Amino acid sequence: MIRINDIPVRVEPSSVPTTDIAVSIQPFLAVLESMLLNLIADGLGDSLDLRRAPLSEDQRLQLRSVLGSGEAYVRIEALGRTEFEEMGVKGLWWVTHRNPRGEIVAEFIEAAYVPTLLSVTAADVAEGVQSLRGLMFANGQAGRLGEDEQAVPFGRA
């Protein structure tokens, strides 16, 4: 069975003048500025839903090019892959959500110190402590020293 991804795709350059594209993304840059200012003012992040924004493919590429690339890239696997790409404009993250088949199901530009999905909650950390204690207990119980071995204190090589 031929799948949709098997159909060859040829991308042709846009016939719209580049300057027209640059002007048309100015409103989006203003929105992103507003989001960053709000982040500084009240510490609350926000997102621009790219699926719902009136952006053509050319404008989307132009916006991405203008924002540039940052230093950080994070990939998580949760109900499919989600990628977080720090933009060259600090505080902005390009977030791409994919389903388990790899198809993009949503895209956002998020203004945040750390993207919401990346952060860990206090409850998560508490759960982590319990998990670690379980591992420590299991390690202590399972390890039986041979005659020539000496006990190695936890935390030392």
Next chain:
Amino acid sequence: MSAKETVWESLSRQGVSRRGFLKFCAVTASTLALSPKEGALLAETLAGQPRPTVIWLSFQECTGCTESLTRSFDPTLETLLLDHLSLDYHHTLQAASGARAESARTTSMRDNYGKYVLIVDGSIPLGQNGAYSTIAGVSNLAMLKESVEGAALVIAVGTCASFGGLPMAEPNPTGAVGVRELMTRGQITSKPLINVSGCPPVPEVISGVIAYYLVYGALPALDAQGRPSVYYANTVHDCCTRLPHYQAGRFAQSFDDAGARLGYCLFLLGCKGPTTHNACSTVKWNGGTSYPMNSGHGCLGCAEPNFWDKGGFYNMLATVPTPSGGSCTAPAQPPL
């Protein structure tokens, strides 16, 4: 599993992480045209909601609506929501059959009286006292009449349940009608009703409506046809990628001709986009991949009443309504 289990508890038990749940809510909020901040509220609210009981009745239908919701991708965000509803009755999905299945339905209705969500797909035949379609010897009308009594919300999924659909096409041999028509006639009790029309509907629209109800406990804003405005306010023409060509007067003369390959408008080839309200050109199909006009075929108008009897799929529309003026974007987006 407990029917009192919350949505989050149910998902967590199935191995969904907190991040996976938040991602699901963010994507669902996007399809619901909610702002990302409202998406966060959706997550917070949905996490604590008990799993609602859902009774799904299938009448004169082709199972396409169920296929749309359950076969998009696997595992999917849409099936995730469907799987974790307390789906107590569904012909295609349930393991039980016969008397046991019917007993499960009536028991669930009794135990959740006044609280369950009733989903209906397929039209309801009235001809020959309803004999054209029966389940366990009970006519569709009688079963619907009984089931509606204890429902908190009725969702008519698909054009057949919403407006009668294909079974209602001339000469309508079975006397098929939609759920709303029966409520209007007083043949079944009137309850809050959402029409999710389409042949079939876009799966994210189905799951989005369910998610909206879970979070807000109320109906979303509806259009004159009882359909969620967030998905059906625009025509597919309003947000079609071929719209600039329509506006410039560039039309394909035949399928796959040079103009069609350049993306020219398919209006002359019978596209019903200008008169069809649906989410095909915004939410799109196959996880946002494409939709009919984007793939070379005109809109059939399948989300509208009587679309089968509007003069043929390849006959050009005689008139084109003025543009709705709506935006192709979510109203909750930051102002531009």
